[in-house]
Amino acid sequence: MIRKLAVIGVGLIGGSLARALRKAGEVREIVGCGRGKANLEKALELGVIDSYTHDIGEAVEGADMVFLAVPLGAMKDAFAAMKGHLAEDAVITDGGSSKASVVADAEAAFGELPSNLVPGHPIAGTERNGVEASFAELYEDRRVILTPTETTVPEATARVRAMWEACGAEVSEMSVEHHDEVLAATSHLPHMLAFGLVDALARMKENDEIFRYAAGGFRDFTRIASSNPIMWRDVCVANGPALSRMLSAFAEEMNELAQTIAAGDGDHLLEVFSRAKEARDRYVDGLQTEQSSE
Amino acid sequence: MIRKLAVIGVGLIGGSLARALRKAGEVREIVGCGRGKANLEKALELGVIDSYTHDIGEAVEGADMVFLAVPLGAMKDAFAAMKGHLAEDAVITDGGSSKASVVADAEAAFGELPSNLVPGHPIAGTERNGVEASFAELYEDRRVILTPTETTVPEATARVRAMWEACGAEVSEMSVEHHDEVLAATSHLPHMLAFGLVDALARMKENDEIFRYAAGGFRDFTRIASSNPIMWRDVCVANGPALSRMLSAFAEEMNELAQTIAAGDGDHLLEVFSRAKEARDRYVDGLQTEQSSE
Ligand SMILES: NC(=O)c1ccc[n+]([C@@H]2O[C@H](COP(=O)([O-])OP(=O)(O)OC[C@H]3O[C@@H](n4cnc5c(N)ncnc54)[C@H](OP(=O)(O)O)[C@@H]3O)[C@@H](O)[C@H]2O)c1
Ligand SMILES: NC(=O)c1ccc[n+]([C@@H]2O[C@H](COP(=O)([O-])OP(=O)(O)OC[C@H]3O[C@@H](n4cnc5c(N)ncnc54)[C@H](OP(=O)(O)O)[C@@H]3O)[C@@H](O)[C@H]2O)c1
The missing domain is CATH 1.10.3660.10 (6-phosphogluconate dehydrogenase C-terminal like domain)
Structure with a gap:
């Protein structure tokens, strides 16, 4: 059970994870984070999130699971913004479609590769965007690839794996390059x-x-x-x-x-x-x- | 109303035309023609055709409408085989996906461009083949392009247009090259x-x-x-x-x-x-x- 999930980027990918975990009864509280107001208000209205903030540092405060689902170009700033605000037991993962850049961005933002970072990628999606396009079943019977780095602790990977499995996904692991x-x-x-x-x-x-x-x-x-x-x-x-x-x-x-x-x-x-x-x-x-x- | 329709190649495209015209009540008799026995027996069993022959000359005998729906590489031999067997009032058309080659094949086979030839192409299909893949609705609300040549008589074009419109298709005309x-x-x-x-x-x-x-x-x-x-x-x-x-x-x-x-x-x-x-x-x-x- 996730205590507090912070979803940075409540669009198709982030919104669908939130919906799926809620449906599975695997999360207690969900905080959304984004730049615009309209999409987050919509997410609140749809019950996808419980509250929101535009401040990434605030969003991750007390969260045991942080999920980044912003475009790849926004990952680095997002990592930088959460630095110093993460909980002791926080695990950070993401849904970006490419992995080497996410790893490099995290390393640059944190000054080292965090041991609680588990880069990931759900092989699922549609051509639509935003929280209104999201749905709880998106990940059912779909594959999710995790690419733990050499510094990732096994317990972090296990927690991210369990999260995706709760959404009905089939999880596999491979190297970032592969x-x-x-x-x-x-x-x-x-x-x-x-x-x-x-x-x-x-x-x-x-x-x-x-x-x-x-x-x-x-x-x-x-x-x-x-x-x-x-x-x-x-x-x-x-x-x-x-x-x-x-x-x-x-x-x-x-x-x-x-x-x-x-x-x-x-x-x-x-x-x-x-x-x-x-x-x-x-x-x-x-x-x-x-x-x-x- | 078509008196006798000869379908050379009773596959997806030829079979669907036969089914559509029958459903529309626009054809009295349909003769199928092909090389193999199994597909034609199936066509008979499904009621797509009334009879069949492996001889193209025999198939077109007495037909007022001849529809070629064989692969493009088989068009020339098919034209040659019908030479001398066509009825006075026969119109010849086809469903080939490319048109310049069909025109050249007809000219080579007949020694001149027949004035009753109306090259055509239904912009409809699936990735399946043979008479079992055919269905009467394939051409409904789909486009059919006719490419009459400089020798084609307008009456022939009008009859082919009417045939496709009876199948629910929208017919347009353009040059072969275009x-x-x-x-x-x-x-x-x-x-x-x-x-x-x-x-x-x-x-x-x-x-x-x-x-x-x-x-x-x-x-x-x-x-x-x-x-x-x-x-x-x-x-x-x-x-x-x-x-x-x-x-x-x-x-x-x-x-x-x-x-x-x-x-x-x-x-x-x-x-x-x-x-x-x-x-x-x-x-x-x-x-x-x-x-x-x-
Ligand atoms: N779509 C797919 O098929 C698919 C599949 C697998 C993985 N992915 C990956 O998933 C991630 C998200 O894609 P998505 O399809 O969910 O897109 P999306 O529906 O557009 O959602 C992205 C969210 O991120 C926020 N955002 C956008 N730009 C931002 C920025 N510069 N800084 C902070 N937040 C920003 C947006 O909210 P605001 O505009 O309010 O900030 C938006 O809600 C991407 O990394 C993508 O590579 C996508
Ligand atoms: N499929 C599409 O999406 C599509 C769309 C538009 C136009 N077209 C055109 O329509 C024509 C037919 O395609 P189709 O999809 O209907 O193919 P199909 O389902 O395979 O039917 C072709 C028929 O022609 C016969 N045939 C094959 N080779 C022959 C040969 N060498 N000599 C005489 N008969 C032969 C076959 O019967 P036997 O094996 O028993 O002879 C078969 O029943 C092609 O010219 C194609 O370019 C296709």
Whole structure:
């Protein structure tokens, strides 16, 4: 049972954690924190939080669990603001989509890597934002990756694991670097392609007509291009090296595919498409059906 | 009212047209044609067709409407096989995803461009195949593009238009070249990216793990990679010039985006992502919600 949960950033991710823990009866008190008034008032009204403050130091006072769910670019200042205000038994965790940057930000803000920091990432989401988009079931049967650092104490990791399990999630652990590589491939790269494609079409002459003849396949393919631009800017900056490497390697492969098409090499095309279909049918169909932006 | 409809290729596209026209009461007799026995027997059993033959010449005998719905690579032989067997008042149309190749195939097979040929393309589909995947509602509120050639007689175009409208579709006309450009952008290019991405991930070491951490956004993004590899090989070969040009231009843009990410230029990234989100929210959301592979 969590005594006091401080949620810094009561949006889709933070709000859904608060709702899920409340629903599970695993938390006594929830304090929200953010910059704006409207979203926090809404969170109060919806019963997602019990009170709020705009002051991070105040929010974490007495909290045994601190959850950061702000865009990655806001993590460093948030860590700095909680310094000196944390309770003895506080555990700090987060939901950021990239992990090396969060670890670096914590180290910079605290002057050392706190032993009670458990970086984390729920592989769940939608393309909507704010507390009104949050719901208690978001994490049910979804994966959460924890990336404890070399200084993280096992007890802190165990408490964060228990928190996510109470929300119905399946928790796994991996290194920070491995997380950032895997997520660059499965989430960050597809988002770049979807944003890039829609942007390219929007810049074409007659883009009105082009979108008019786009059917359902296009709609699904580009759904993730409706995601929050600020969040994704921050993901790109945070996971820049792994993502830019992967994106330029993929661009090179698409160039080769363009040459194969220009050459009319049907056998090679059939091989690529068959391998892809086989992999998708095997690995992806059969996963959860809920929509997500990650 | 169609007297006799010959459907060459009784799969998703051909089977759905047959079902829709039957449901609308707009056809008296439907003959199916294909290579295999199993699919045609199934079509008979489901009441999609009244009879079948493996001989295209026989199938079109006495038909006032001939619909070709075979993969693009099979169009030329199909045209050649119907030569000399067509009724006086026959109109020929097709559902191929690319149009210049169909026109060239017809010209090659008949020795000239038939005046009763109305090339067409329903912008509707799913990633499943065969007559069992077909359904009468596939074309309801979907767009169908007709690309009559300079030799097509207006009466033939009018009859094909009336046929699709009876299925609930919205029909528009454009030039062959324009069709192939627009569809390269909205359908063929996204399919290449989805097939290419899944194939790239499948070839990575630890691909098992990579797919394990792929969530709902990935599932939607890659749905079209479960499409029929033979159909898509044929689309690539048929629309090679337009598609390869567009794919390599897109690869170049992705290379530039990779550099922007490597440089950490957040302002530029935010601009691209915001423009894309704005375009998708405006143009795509609010379209039909049905899934499609096109
Ligand atoms: N969306 C997804 O699919 C998804 C999935 C997994 C992980 N994540 C990660 O989860 C985190 C939150 O994403 P989200 O989707 O929940 O976004 P969200 O719905 O927009 O919520 C973010 C919250 O943080 C607050 N905030 C924004 N900028 C801030 C700043 N500069 N300083 C302090 N607070 C700020 C906002 O409230 P105020 O504007 O009132 O400050 C807002 O309520 C991000 O790190 C993201 O990478 C997202
Ligand atoms: N799927 C889509 O989303 C979609 C959307 C719009 C347009 N299209 C176009 O529609 C056409 C048909 O696609 P579909 O999705 O309906 O495919 P499908 O379900 O696989 O049906 C194709 C049919 O054509 C027959 N066929 C296959 N190869 C043949 C060959 N070499 N010679 C003669 N018959 C052959 C097959 O029967 P047998 O094996 O028994 O011969 C099969 O029943 C394609 O030109 C495609 O570009 C597809």
